[in-house]
Structure formats: C-alpha cells, structure tokens
Amino acid sequence: MRKYNKTLLAAAFIAAFGLAGCGSDGSDGADGVDGVNGVDGADGADGTNAGLTVTTVENAYDYNLTLDPADIVVVGSDPFSIKFTVTGVGTGNAEVPFSGLEKIALYVTSQSENTTDTGAPMLWTNHALANDFGSSMYCTPTGTAVARGGAEVEACTLVEDAANPGTYTGTWAHDGNAPVVLTDGDANDLVRVMVRTYDVVNADGTGISDKILSTPLDFIPATGELAVSEKDSVSNAACIKCHSSLDGYADTDMRIANIDAHHNYQKVENCVACHNPAYAGGQDDEDVGFNANFNAMIHTIHAGHHIADSLTGEAAELFGEIGFPSELNECTACHDNGTQWNDNVYEEACVSCHVDVDLATGENHNGIVPASDAVCSGCHGAGSLSPVEAHNVGVRAMTTDSIVFAVSNVTYAEDAVDVSGVMQDQMSITFDVTVDGSPIVDGFDFADYANYDEIKTGTVDADGTYYVGTSVNLSGVVSSGGQFVVTKVADFNVAGQTIAITPRFSVCADSDAQLIACQDASGEDQYAVEYVAVTMDTKYWNLANADGSGANIARQSVPSMVTADEAKCSTCHTSLGIAKHYGNERFDQCMGCHNNTWGGSYHVAVEYKTDAVDEDGEPVFETIEGLTYNNRDLMTVSHRFHSGLWDDNRGFPAINLNADMETQGYPAVATECSACHKDGMDIFAADGGLASGKRAIAVNSAGTQFISPVAESCRTCHAHSDAAALAHFKANGATVEGEPDTTADLPVESCATCHAEGKTYGIDTVHSSVAH
Known part of the structure; x- marks a missing residue:
C-alpha cells in the first residue's frame, strides 16, 4: 500500500472546503477558541515528498x-x-x-x-x-x-x-x-x-x-x-533485428528480448561482464568445445549447424542445431558499429568460426604457423585476404543490384502451332536485361550461370487472386540487342486473361560480384556466392490488349492487402533470396508457388525432436499423428516454418519442436506478430475476414478443395489441432483441414468477433510481447 503525506492531504481538504464556502458575503461568526498547536512535521527531502514512494512495479x-x-x-x-x-x-x-x-x-x-x-x-x-x-x-x-x-x-x-x-x-x-x-x-x-x-x-x-x-x-x-x-x-x-526488442524501454535504451542463455541479460554490454578473457579458453577442450570469451563464443554460436560436424562437447550440444538466417559470411549482419571486425585480425576471433583451422600446426591454413597474432595483419590486413574481401561481404547485394530483368513485350496466340497433330498455344516474352546499367552483350546465354532458370506465368483474376500457370526458361536463349526473346509452345489456354510474370531465377557470382559459371569444366561447383536473385519487378500483362494495358493486379502486389513486411523479413534474413534460395526477393515473386489456389505440400506431416538419438548420435524425430497441412499458401507456410511445425524430409529443420512441443531455433519472441507484420496495420478486414482479401485456401493440387484462411492461419502457428480446437473453429464458421469444401466461396469466419484488433482477446493484446 502506498504511503501519502497526511499534512498535504489535510491542507488540500481544507483548501477545498475554503473554496466551497466563498459563494456569498455572510455575517462574521463569533471568534472560535484557539486550537492546540500541532507538532512540527519532519523536513522533506529537497524536491521530493518523502511520503510518496512505491515498493512494487508492474513491469x-x-x-x-x-x-x-x-x-x-x-x-x-x-x-x-x-x-x-x-x-x-x-x-x-x-x-x-x-x-x-x-x-x-x-x-x-x-x-x-x-x-x-x-x-x-x-x-x-x-x-x-x-x-x-x-x-x-x-x-x-x-x-x-x-x-x-x-x-x-x-x-x-x-x-x-x-x-x-x-x-x-x-x-x-x-x-x-x-x-x-x-x-x-x-x-x-x-x-x-x-x-x-x-x-x-x-x-x-x-x-x-x-x-x-x-x-x-x-x-x-x-x-x-x-x-x-x-x-x-x-x-x-x-541483435534485435532477429531476437526482438523488449517492450516498454525507451528507444535510447534498446534491450534484446529473446536470448535463451541465462534467461537473457538483455544487452551486449551486459554479456561481456562475464564473457571476457577471464573465461576464455575451452575451444580446444573436447568436453567444452567453445571459447566463452564473447567475440569467440558468438561466432561459434551463430555458425551453429554450418560447423556442427566439427563441434565437440557442450558446443555440439548447445550450438550444433542453430541456423543462422542470413549469410554466414555477411559480417555486417551483426557488426554494424564500426570496422573493428575487419581491422583487427587475431586468432581467437577467427578460429571460433573456422574451427577446422589449427594455427599451431598450420592445418587448413596452407601450412602457415603464425608466430603470434601480431603477424596476422601481414596477410589479412588488406587486399583479398582481409575479412571484408575474404568473406565476400555485400557481394550478394551487389550482384543482385547488378543484373536487372524487365519485361517489355508479350505476344500470345491461341492454337497457333501444330504439334504432332495437336494445335498448341504460343507465348513469346521479351526481357530487357542490363548488367551494371548497360545492355547485356550480344550472344550471351545464361545456361551455365543460372542456379534456377524459371519464369512463372500465372494468371490473375479481377479480384487479385493468383493462379499457377506455365513456366518458361531462359537457358538456351541467346541475347541480342540487350534482349532475350523467349518463346514457348504449350497448352496455356489464357486468351484474354491477365498473366503475372514472376522470376524464379538466380545466378552464381564470384567474390567480385561478377557472373561466373556455376561449375567448372570438370563439373565442380566454383561459385563464391550462389542463389543470387536477379532484380525483376513482377509484370502484369493483359493479353486482351496488345500493349498489355488494363491488367489485373494480384493482391500480393497491393500494399493495402499485404500485412506482412518484406523489409522486416530482410532485417533478419538480409534478403528473402537467402531465406528461400530460389531467387525470390519479394512476396509477389514468392506467389508463383506460394499462393492460396495451388494446394498440396512437400511437408504434410509435422515432426518433433525426441530426446533420443540414433546410433550416429543424431537426434531422432517422430511424427505427430493426426496433425497435417496440405497447402503451400505463403502465410501458412511462413507460420508453420517459423513455429517449427515442419518435418525433416529435406534435411534437419533449422526451427523445430522439442519433446515438450516447444519451438526451438526461432530467434524472435514467438508471439510478436510485429516482427514480421507491418506496424499499425490490422490483420482483419471490416467484414471479419483477412485484410488481404483471401477468403479460401486450396488444399489439393487441382485447386478444387478449400478450407477457411483465418482458422488455418492460427492453426499453422499454434498447432491447434485437438478436437476441442477444431470444434471451436467450426462453431465459428470455419471449414477446416480434413473436411474441405468443394467451393472457394466460403462463409467469412466469425473469429474477428473476439480476436480482431482492439477486442478483449484481440491478437494485438494476446500476442504482444508484454503479454508474453
């Protein structure tokens, strides 16, 4: 209970009555008897009322x-x-x-x-x-x-x-x-x-x-x-770019929200109080396996699964499964406060990431055994062996900015070509391509330089819904006049419709951000930077008009219908092209595969990591029975992956569920929707559906079976799949996984009645990091 200064309260009480009694000039009353002098109060501290204190705080x-x-x-x-x-x-x-x-x-x-x-x-x-x-x-x-x-x-x-x-x-x-x-x-x-x-x-x-x-x-x-x-x-x-910020503190006192170690010491400045040279060592101790000095330890932690095969002891157990969401050699993803990381070269910082280098013997160091750290700068202080050059810092971004594709023309003819007695459609797309601002040279073919060589040509309805179409390829097409003209004969069947032309196209680059053949003459990989997305805006072309005018625009390209924020994704991933590896830098490029009309999934089941290990010491995963997902919509896939509702059929999942069904590997606060979604933008529309306008999600590849999007969005993050949860969803108008409808014209769920922003159980309240 708070204590208050009784003298001040009494004075306020008397003043209030004195003011109330000043309404008229009444007669003077008789003099009252002199009161007894009160005891002098203690002097208060300068500028502070000693009685006004607190002994508790809410946060x-x-x-x-x-x-x-x-x-x-x-x-x-x-x-x-x-x-x-x-x-x-x-x-x-x-x-x-x-x-x-x-x-x-x-x-x-x-x-x-x-x-x-x-x-x-x-x-x-x-x-x-x-x-x-x-x-x-x-x-x-x-x-x-x-x-x-x-x-x-x-x-x-x-x-x-x-x-x-x-x-x-x-x-x-x-x-x-x-x-x-x-x-x-x-x-x-x-x-x-x-x-x-x-x-x-x-x-x-x-x-x-x-x-x-x-x-x-x-x-x-x-x-x-x-x-x-x-x-x-x-x-x-x-650190906050990936690990979230603690709410409530001033911008000048930013604190890290989500670091598991020691239940989080919140600031880099705090961590070094213990993680300093006094705790150094351990890198060569097989039972420990890492150096606890901050610079070395952070390198080993974030290298994680990249160097897992070389880790031992506690390092293998604690760090071996950590996946770095950006490029490991992109030093500036973390080092954002000066160039010390490049200017100061010494063994401790280097071998904590390059764990297979033994400077005492010269192993994996060209046999060179440096006399001390003082000589390291002789080779690594400048030039191609300096950290900024040897780690190819910024090369991906430079390469991406260097190569620019733009669609300048599309022609289309229905039943134009006879293929073995069957009339087929013909589509030709003209790409203008520049490299460092100049038209690409004549006679160039991307065949040897592309990791992924695919341009998607889906269709877009008047309401902005995207449908998967046919792809075309650039490999084998030779440039002329700064252009590539790609012609494909197929059963497109899109006469008079709008097509969306999106890239799934990435190239290989060397350490100077120059295009390089992905493999040498012997077939060995030789790129310094792989999966570099080319810069290409999604192009919408109305085939009903020769100049493409009047095209429909997919909702993924309409800012008011996209609640997630590409820039926020890139704060952690540096580039969406790194996250997916296929050369997609924007949501309206990802939609070529990840949309609500093309059902099915490569990751139908959900697996969790048990506490058991196999004969090789690898963790054993088991399937959660009855929990499946059959769509590849970008929203639901993103939720699933970042919450660990995934399987390992394509290798160990960087984010997974442990035996207690807790998400492991996601660096941010799991309930902080604003880590990915736009600030101040409502998820729900006025009609209670999603602000994106999406009202159904296909769950089969033919696009003929559908479920409701709001319940599926929640289910793909929370794994709400028990009978009570499904009953709740259905009671509120949802069509759920396992019980699809054959129409995409589904009723709008009533989830927003309780969970829309501003409601008692609104997602802005229950998902805030303060609530968490």
Missing part, C-alpha cells in the same frame, strides 16, 4: 536505477563506495522513489589496451573475477548474501537514506577492499558498471519475470566523464 521497465560516476569508487586504493537512486511508476504514471531494496548484484568491468601480441587490441577485465571473487558482488542490508548453490558470501552493505527514500549507498565492511575494486587499475581506462536488482514484485506479490538490470554506465574514473567503448562493434539493435 521491469517501470523500475529505473540511476548511477552517477561521481558516486562510484571501483578503481585504486580508496575504499569502495557506490550511491544510486531508484524510482518506480506510481499513481498517475508519475516517477516516485522506489523504497525497500533488499538485494542487488554489482557488475564492474574495465576496458584496457592489450599490451601483449595475443588477442584483441582492447580487452575487458571483470574486477570481481580478477580478484577471484566470482563475476559480481552482492549488496544487502546485512552485508551478507546467499549465493547460487546456497553458500553465504560476503556482500557490500546496502543502506537506504531515510531522509531521501529511493537513494541507496553501498559500502564494504569486511576485511580489505571490496572485490569489485581493481586496485592496480588505471583510472583513465573506461569502466562499466551495471546493477542487477533482485526480488522486485508487482502489486499482487508476483515476482517480475524479466531480469531487472540497470542501463550500463560507461565512464572514466579519473575525470568522471561518460565514455564510449571502443570494443562494442555489435550494437543491441543488430
């Missing part, structure tokens, strides 16, 4: 701990001390002092120049680890604390200022100085201080689920000035 972000460099002594021979203030959100969302802290942990690190010829140029030193005390120091009112494992340990003594609630000081009452003081530290080095608070509850007495961590403070002890770390080459924003 971690309502708790704000503030540090000031002038109030911290953690370097040198002076006695340890720290002072900080804490506020919480009170009545009317006002920030008021937070009173009653019982336990915190203090993490202190210093950043200093590396004077050896091994490792990074700048190093972190955890003060408590350097003093053989552990990774942090507790502070409690008693000066002792119970550590993990149950042992009682010495702690700093935490005292709240009675005259200034919410202001706390910490001092050391035990022998020697506090373990977070680095006696021989340089006061001119950057020092980082971070506080973790324990045992904070909400008004119901339930513990706050998130870790309650202060914003790390970086400063120079000698001057008290704030400082900027030279080592932080990866920002929190880079």
Whole structure:
C-alpha cells in the first residue's frame, strides 16, 4: 500500500472546503477558541515528498536505477563506495522513489589496451573475477548474501537514506577492499558498471519475470566523464533485428528480448561482464568445445549447424542445431558499429568460426604457423585476404543490384502451332536485361550461370487472386540487342486473361560480384556466392490488349492487402533470396508457388525432436499423428516454418519442436506478430475476414478443395489441432483441414468477433510481447 503525506492531504481538504464556502458575503461568526498547536512535521527531502514512494512495479521497465560516476569508487586504493537512486511508476504514471531494496548484484568491468601480441587490441577485465571473487558482488542490508548453490558470501552493505527514500549507498565492511575494486587499475581506462536488482514484485506479490538490470554506465574514473567503448562493434539493435526488442524501454535504451542463455541479460554490454578473457579458453577442450570469451563464443554460436560436424562437447550440444538466417559470411549482419571486425585480425576471433583451422600446426591454413597474432595483419590486413574481401561481404547485394530483368513485350496466340497433330498455344516474352546499367552483350546465354532458370506465368483474376500457370526458361536463349526473346509452345489456354510474370531465377557470382559459371569444366561447383536473385519487378500483362494495358493486379502486389513486411523479413534474413534460395526477393515473386489456389505440400506431416538419438548420435524425430497441412499458401507456410511445425524430409529443420512441443531455433519472441507484420496495420478486414482479401485456401493440387484462411492461419502457428480446437473453429464458421469444401466461396469466419484488433482477446493484446 502506498504511503501519502497526511499534512498535504489535510491542507488540500481544507483548501477545498475554503473554496466551497466563498459563494456569498455572510455575517462574521463569533471568534472560535484557539486550537492546540500541532507538532512540527519532519523536513522533506529537497524536491521530493518523502511520503510518496512505491515498493512494487508492474513491469521491469517501470523500475529505473540511476548511477552517477561521481558516486562510484571501483578503481585504486580508496575504499569502495557506490550511491544510486531508484524510482518506480506510481499513481498517475508519475516517477516516485522506489523504497525497500533488499538485494542487488554489482557488475564492474574495465576496458584496457592489450599490451601483449595475443588477442584483441582492447580487452575487458571483470574486477570481481580478477580478484577471484566470482563475476559480481552482492549488496544487502546485512552485508551478507546467499549465493547460487546456497553458500553465504560476503556482500557490500546496502543502506537506504531515510531522509531521501529511493537513494541507496553501498559500502564494504569486511576485511580489505571490496572485490569489485581493481586496485592496480588505471583510472583513465573506461569502466562499466551495471546493477542487477533482485526480488522486485508487482502489486499482487508476483515476482517480475524479466531480469531487472540497470542501463550500463560507461565512464572514466579519473575525470568522471561518460565514455564510449571502443570494443562494442555489435550494437543491441543488430541483435534485435532477429531476437526482438523488449517492450516498454525507451528507444535510447534498446534491450534484446529473446536470448535463451541465462534467461537473457538483455544487452551486449551486459554479456561481456562475464564473457571476457577471464573465461576464455575451452575451444580446444573436447568436453567444452567453445571459447566463452564473447567475440569467440558468438561466432561459434551463430555458425551453429554450418560447423556442427566439427563441434565437440557442450558446443555440439548447445550450438550444433542453430541456423543462422542470413549469410554466414555477411559480417555486417551483426557488426554494424564500426570496422573493428575487419581491422583487427587475431586468432581467437577467427578460429571460433573456422574451427577446422589449427594455427599451431598450420592445418587448413596452407601450412602457415603464425608466430603470434601480431603477424596476422601481414596477410589479412588488406587486399583479398582481409575479412571484408575474404568473406565476400555485400557481394550478394551487389550482384543482385547488378543484373536487372524487365519485361517489355508479350505476344500470345491461341492454337497457333501444330504439334504432332495437336494445335498448341504460343507465348513469346521479351526481357530487357542490363548488367551494371548497360545492355547485356550480344550472344550471351545464361545456361551455365543460372542456379534456377524459371519464369512463372500465372494468371490473375479481377479480384487479385493468383493462379499457377506455365513456366518458361531462359537457358538456351541467346541475347541480342540487350534482349532475350523467349518463346514457348504449350497448352496455356489464357486468351484474354491477365498473366503475372514472376522470376524464379538466380545466378552464381564470384567474390567480385561478377557472373561466373556455376561449375567448372570438370563439373565442380566454383561459385563464391550462389542463389543470387536477379532484380525483376513482377509484370502484369493483359493479353486482351496488345500493349498489355488494363491488367489485373494480384493482391500480393497491393500494399493495402499485404500485412506482412518484406523489409522486416530482410532485417533478419538480409534478403528473402537467402531465406528461400530460389531467387525470390519479394512476396509477389514468392506467389508463383506460394499462393492460396495451388494446394498440396512437400511437408504434410509435422515432426518433433525426441530426446533420443540414433546410433550416429543424431537426434531422432517422430511424427505427430493426426496433425497435417496440405497447402503451400505463403502465410501458412511462413507460420508453420517459423513455429517449427515442419518435418525433416529435406534435411534437419533449422526451427523445430522439442519433446515438450516447444519451438526451438526461432530467434524472435514467438508471439510478436510485429516482427514480421507491418506496424499499425490490422490483420482483419471490416467484414471479419483477412485484410488481404483471401477468403479460401486450396488444399489439393487441382485447386478444387478449400478450407477457411483465418482458422488455418492460427492453426499453422499454434498447432491447434485437438478436437476441442477444431470444434471451436467450426462453431465459428470455419471449414477446416480434413473436411474441405468443394467451393472457394466460403462463409467469412466469425473469429474477428473476439480476436480482431482492439477486442478483449484481440491478437494485438494476446500476442504482444508484454503479454508474453
């Protein structure tokens, strides 16, 4: 219960009555008897009403701990001390002092120049680890604390200022100085201080689920000035691109939402408090298999399944199944804060990803055994062996931008060619192709340079529905005048209709972003970058008009009918061409295969990873009986894949269900729809259907059997498949998997009645990361 200043409340009460009594000029009453003088009240703190405090908060972000460099002594021979203030959100969302802290942990690190010829140029030193005390120091009112494992340990003594609630000081009452003081530290080095608070509850007495961590403070002890770390080459924003952001914090205090390790320390700056050279090593220990220093460990984690065959021990168990959603050599996917990753070359960072390289013997390093890290820059400091060049950073994007396809003409004739006595239709499509802005040279053939060589020609109805059509190929067609004219004879049967021309076309490129034959003369792969999508806008052509005018537009090309955001996909994948590998960069290119009118699936069943392993030590997957999916609609396939409702018939699924039916491998918060969907755009339309206008999904390849889209969208993420769930769907008007209808003219489901945005159980409420 909050405490209030009774004197102020009484004054307000009297003032209210005084104002109410000023309505007329009445007669003076008799003088009253003098009252007894009241007791003088205690002086309040400057600018603060000492009675207005809180002892609970509803969310971690309502708790704000503030540090000031002038109030911290953690370097040198002076006695340890720290002072900080804490506020919480009170009545009317006002920030008021937070009173009653019982336990915190203090993490202190210093950043200093590396004077050896091994490792990074700048190093972190955890003060408590350097003093053989552990990774942090507790502070409690008693000066002792119970550590993990149950042992009682010495702690700093935490005292709240009675005259200034919410202001706390910490001092050391035990022998020697506090373990977070680095006696021989340089006061001119950057020092980082971070506080973790324990045992904070909400008004119901339930513990706050998130870790309650202060914003790390970086400063120079000698001057008290704030400082900027030279080592932080990866920002929190880079991690958030895949791992989501914790809601509620200010944009200037971005925190990572979803990292499993230690139930998430929320910031890169926090992780290095422990993952620094004091915990380095282990890469050569077969039982551990990874180096716990942050730079090395993060490389090994994100290389994951790429290097799984070379991992041992804990690394194989913890990291071997992690799939990196971007290109592994795209260093800037994470390194977004400077060029340190390219400028500073040293063994620890390199071999944590290149795990098959042994620099002690020269194995897989051309036999070269470097004398020390100091000589690495001799080869890798610049030129083709520098990280930015050797890792082909940005080459995919450069190649994609380099080659541009555009449809300039289409001709079509029904029953125009006699093929063995059967009249067939003929379609010719003219592609204008440029390379680096210039028309492609005459006589060029893509046959040797294309991974995928397919141009889809589906049809589009007046309502924007796309239907799969016939494909044409460029291989074997020779360029002339900057154009490729592709002619195909087939039973198209599309006279007078709109066709959508979409690419499923990707090429091979070398490390200079130049086209290269995908295989050499001996048939060996030789590309540096594969699956590079060409740039090509989807072209809509009305075959009823010679110039293609008046074409229908598929809903996948209408922004108001597309609720997912391609740009958000690319924040994690860098490019949709990487995610699918077929050269599709946009949703209206993916629709060539992934649409609601072409049913069937290559992944009908759902498998989960059991706790068992086979004779080779590989995990054993088992099928979830009765749970099937028979469509390839882009929405439902995306939901299925990202929630792990998949099978491994094409290799180990990067995202899967474990034996407890929990999703493993998806980096974001699973309930955060905004990780993929557009901000501020409703999923539901006014009629209760989907905003996309999609009202049915085909479940057979002939496109003659259909189910309802809203229930299927939910089912492909939640795996709602039991009898009660299906009954609920059907009771609300859904046609469900296993009981399809033969018409696409299905009734609109009533799901939006409860689950539309703004409703009590709206998806914007139950799927928010705060609710999660």
